[in-house]
Amino acid sequence: SQELEQSPQSLIVQEGKNLTINCTSSKTLYGLYWYKQKYGEGLIFLMMLQKGGEEKSHEKITAKLDEKKQQSSLHITASQPSHAGIYLCGAVPRREYGNKLVFGAGTILRVKS
Amino acid sequence: NAGVTQTPKFQVLKTGQSMTLQCAQDMNHEYMSWYRQDPGMGLRLIHYSVGAGITDQGEVPNGYNVSRSTTEDFPLRLLSAAPSQTSVYFCASTDSLAKNIQYFGAGTRLSVL
Numbered sequence: 196s197q198e199l200e201q202s203p204q205s206l207i208v209q210e211g212k213n214l215t216i217n218c219t220s221s222k223t224l225y226g227l228y229w230y231k232q233k234y235g236e237g238l239i240f241l242m243m244l245q246k247g248g249e250e251k252s253h254e255k256i257t258a259k260l261d262e263k264k265q266q267s268s269l270h271i272t273a274s275q276p277s278h279a280g281i282y283l284c285g286a287v288p289r290r291e292y293g294n295k296l297v298f299g300a301g302t303i304l305r306v307k308s
Numbered sequence: 309n310a311g312v313t314q315t316p317k318f319q320v321l322k323t324g325q326s327m328t329l330q331c332a333q334d335m336n337h338e339y340m341s342w343y344r345q346d347p348g349m350g351l352r353l354i355h356y357s358v359g360a361g362i363t364d365q366g367e368v369p370n371g372y373n374v375s376r377s378t379t380e381d382f383p384l385r386l387l388s389a390a391p392s393q394t395s396v397y398f399c400a401s402t403d404s405l406a407k408n409i410q411y412f413g414a415g416t417r418l419s420v421l
Contacts (some may be wrong), residue, residue, distance in 0.1 A: 199350070226408060228408075228409070228410075230412075235414075235415075236414055236415070237312070237398060237412035237413050237414045237415055238351075238398065238400075238410075238412040239412075240409050240410070240411065243407065243408075243409060283350060283351070285351075285410075287408065295341075295353060295356065295366070296351075296353075296408070296410060297353075297367075298343075298350040298351040298352075299350050300348050300349055300350040301350055
């Protein structure tokens with residue numbers, strides 16, 4: 196089965212600093228999804244990447260997909276307390292699996308103000 | 309627009325008890341799924357449904373039953389609760405096969421004593 200490894204497991208950054216979270220797959224990626232979770236809440240969809248080299252941005256969050264490395268990165272510029280939470284990547288295991296996602300263990304982000 | 313609604317938000321059970329976690333969506337999505345989230349393990353797929361009357365097993369189905377009599381509802385039944393089922397349970401529905409963006413409920417936090 197496909198495994199997604201996220202790094203780091205957790206990090207604490209000073210408000211205003213940039214940070215990057217990585218998601219590496221053990222198998223070919225057919226779709227990569229980034230979600231954010233706040234304690235006590237469900238997962239909120241951030242971005243979806245489907246093609247190698249694709250890059251998407253939403254406010255101060257940018258995600259990239261490197262198909263050759265089977266890896267995606269999530270970059271936050273000028274972090275704010277509102278960015279704190281758990282970031283999870285999810286991927287489609289096989290092309291025909293369509294709706295099934297496997298998820299990484301998540302990265303816990305804390306932002307110190 | 310309520311999205312995906314899960315009830316209850318919290319539940320404590322004794323070993324051996326049974327219960328049903330409710331999930332309802334008002335987005336007319338065909339695909340729905342149940343995940344459990346445990347520390348350090350990310351989200352794992354329990355059961356999923358591609359439409360009313362059709363369900364299938366995910367990665368960790370043992371101890372759980374599902375049914376899908378309507379498009380809107382996808383309840384998860386714990387047949388005989390065990391301490392290993394202590395977890396946070398999330399229900400999700402998907403907008404379309406093409407995009408596969410999953411929308412999550414707020415979760416049910418279950419403790420089995």
